[in-house]
Amino acid sequence: MTESWMQNAQRQAASDEELILAVQQGDRRAYDELVGRFKVRLYNFVLRMVSDPDLAEELTQDAFVRAYLNADKYRTIARFSTWLYTIAINLVRNHARRKKRNPVQRLPLVGKDDSEKMELEATDTGELPDRILEKREQSRTISEIMGKIPEHYREPFVLREVHDLSYAEIAAATGLKLGTVRSRINRARSHFRSHWVTRFANEDQTSDGGPLR
Amino acid sequence: MTCKRAHLAISRFLDGELDPTGQSRLNRHLERCPECSAYLDDLRQGLSALKALPMEEPSANFEWNLRRKIQAAEAEHRVLEKQRTVSFWPRFAVSAAAALLLSLGGASVWYASLERGTTVPGDSPAAPAGRLAGGDAEQPVIGPQLEGRGFDRPESGFRAVGENKGAMSARQHARTIQPSDETVALPLVKQRAAEEAADSLAETAPEQP
Numbered sequence: 283m284t285e286s287w288m289q290n291a292q293r294q295a296a297s298d299e300e301l302i303l304a305v306q307q308g309d310r311r312a313y314d315e316l317v318g319r320f321k322v323r324l325y326n327f328v329l330r331m332v333s334d335p336d337l338a339e340e341l342t343q344d345a346f347v348r349a350y351l352n353a354d355k356y357r358t359i360a361r362f363s364t365w366l367y368t369i370a371i372n373l374v375r376n377h378a379r380r381k382k383r384n385p386v387q388r389l390p391l392v393g394k395d396d397s398e399k400m401e402l403e404a405t406d407t408g409e410l411p412d413r414i415l416e417k418r419e420q421s422r423t424i425s426e427i428m429g430k431i432p433e434h435y436r437e438p439f440v441l442r443e444v445h446d447l448s449y450a451e452i453a454a455a456t457g458l459k460l461g462t463v464r465s466r467i468n469r470a471r472s473h474f475r476s477h478w479v480t481r482f483a484n485e486d487q488t489s490d491g492g493p494l495r
Numbered sequence: 496m497t498c499k500r501a502h503l504a505i506s507r508f509l510d511g512e513l514d515p516t517g518q519s520r521l522n523r524h525l526e527r528c529p530e531c532s533a534y535l536d537d538l539r540q541g542l543s544a545l546k547a548l549p550m551e552e553p554s555a556n557f558e559w560n561l562r563r564k565i566q567a568a569e570a571e572h573r574v575l576e577k578q579r580t581v582s583f584w585p586r587f588a589v590s591a592a593a594a595l596l597l598s599l600g601g602a603s604v605w606y607a608s609l610e611r612g613t614t615v616p617g618d619s620p621a622a623p624a625g626r627l628a629g630g631d632a633e634q635p636v637i638g639p640q641l642e643g644r645g646f647d648r649p650e651s652g653f654r655a656v657g658e659n660k661g662a663m664s665a666r667q668h669a670r671t672i673q674p675s676d677e678t679v680a681l682p683l684v685k686q687r688a689a690e691e692a693a694d695s696l697a698e699t700a701p702e703q704p
Contacts, residue, residue, distance in 0.1 A: 317558060325553040339553050343561045347568050421548055428545075442510075443545055449510075468506040471538055478541035 288312060298362035305353045313350055320363070321346075323445060324370055330440045331374045333429050341377060345370040360454060367447070367455040371437065378433060427477040431470050438463050439470030496524040501531045505538065 288296060288304055293315045296304070304312035324345060329338035348369050349356075356365055431439060438456060441447040452467075453460045496504070504521040507513040513521065525532045 314558075317561060321553055321557060322550050325557075326550045329551055335551070339557060339560075342553065343557070343564055346561055347564050350565050351568055351572060420544060424545055424548060427541075443542055444548075464506075468503055471506055471509075471542070472502060474541055474545075475534060475538045479537050 299358055302353060302356050302362050303358070305350070306356070313353070316362070317346055320366060324366060327367065327440060327445060328370055328374060330425075330428055330444060331433070331436065332377065333425065337377075341373050342370065345373050348373070361451065364447075364451050364455045367441065367445075368457075371456055374437075423481055427474060427481060430477050431473045435466050435470035435473060438466045439474070442467050496520055498524075498528060498531055501525070501528065502534065505531070505535050508535075509538065509542070 288301075288309060288311075290311075293301065293304075293312055296312075296315075298316060298319065301312040301316050305316070321342065325338055325342045328341045328345070329335060332338050332341065345366065349366055352369075356362065428436060428440070438452045438458070441452045441455065442449075447455065449460055449463050449467075452458070453463045456463065458466070501521060501524045504513060504517055504524075508518065508521060525535065
């Protein structure tokens with residue numbers, strides 16, 4: 283290890299931008315730290331976009347590989363997170379384009395069986411299986427609703443609502459104008475709300491439970 | 496405020512970007528509009544459920560797989576870089592040789608076409624046209640369609656005087672170069688010009704006794 287490379291404690295305290303600059307100097311462990319910080323966020327963003335856990339994992343890994351290979355192209359004018367999201371967005375868009383040209387259906391892949399997952403969660407959190415089931419059901423419903431929002435609206439919407447990016451950061455990451463980002467998020471919210479209401483209105487008719495107020 | 500504007504204002508309100516004036520306008524609208532009021536309630540509720548969703552974890556071997564992918568990509572990158580630097584000079588030499596051959600070929604084709612261009616007027620009998628027009632044999636009158644194409648040279652007229660053969664041979668020549676198969680000897684425009692010249696010559700040339 284070269285002396286200019288960071289020590290573990292330094293890495294943990296360093297900002298994302300400092301870490302990627304260290305990667306540019308050849309510090310590979312700095313990149314491990316960045317992967318640790320962003321893997322869950324990036325994976326969840328991609329998962330919301332492609333609705334397939336295995337594919338989401340593959341695309342997330344590809345985004346990290348690209349970011350690593352092109353680390354020297356990173357400039358401090360943008361935040362590292364914005365830069366990383368841009369790479370992931372491009373990969374997701376490329377995948378969507380390929381899918382449109384060659385519409386081969388992937389089988390819905392599930393990492394773990396739901397019941398097995400529930401058992402694990404129950405032992406982890408001590409929550410009642412009913413409550414876990416309810417949560418999982420809501421999670422599935424929201425995922426379905428998200429899947430119904432058109433892709434070009436969903437992209438800025440997820441970045442805003444799930445990842446708390448500012449409008450300016452979303453504009454930088456997606457390459458859209460600020461006004462376009464604003465209007466797309468507004469439209470996505472409208473879509474989301476109408477599907478949300480439809481979904482729970484249907485559930486109202488079949489059961490007594492309504493949307494949680 | 497219309498409902499459409501109210502939805503935009505609601506979006507800004509949810510982002511915490513609505514100024515006090517806009518907020519009071521929105522409040523006034525919401526008091527009067529139950530639909531927009533319900534829209535805001537539903538949206539708030541749905542978005543808070545979305546935000547409350549736990550983040551999904553990628554698989555346990557995510558980082559191990561990623562490391563393997565990075566190693567493979569780096570190795571590929573190194574090989575490509577090496578190929579790029581090693582194969583630059585041979586590729587450059589081949590490209591240069593190809594460019595040279597192409598330019599030589601082009602030059603020879605151009606030279607050949609130039610040579611063909613100078614012989615055509617000599618072969619074609621412009622003289623009969625001149626004679627028929629009442630011109631002197633030594634100073635043949637050139638039809639306007641032939642002027643400036645090399646037919647106005649005195650020697651081109653002398654060669655064909657009194658010969659109908661020239662007209663026939665020109666026509667035959669034009670026909671022989673017509674593309675009976677896919678091979679085309681001359682561009683179509685040149686062929687047509689040759690045919691037209693031969694035809695006009697045949698019409699104006701005196702009958703052989």
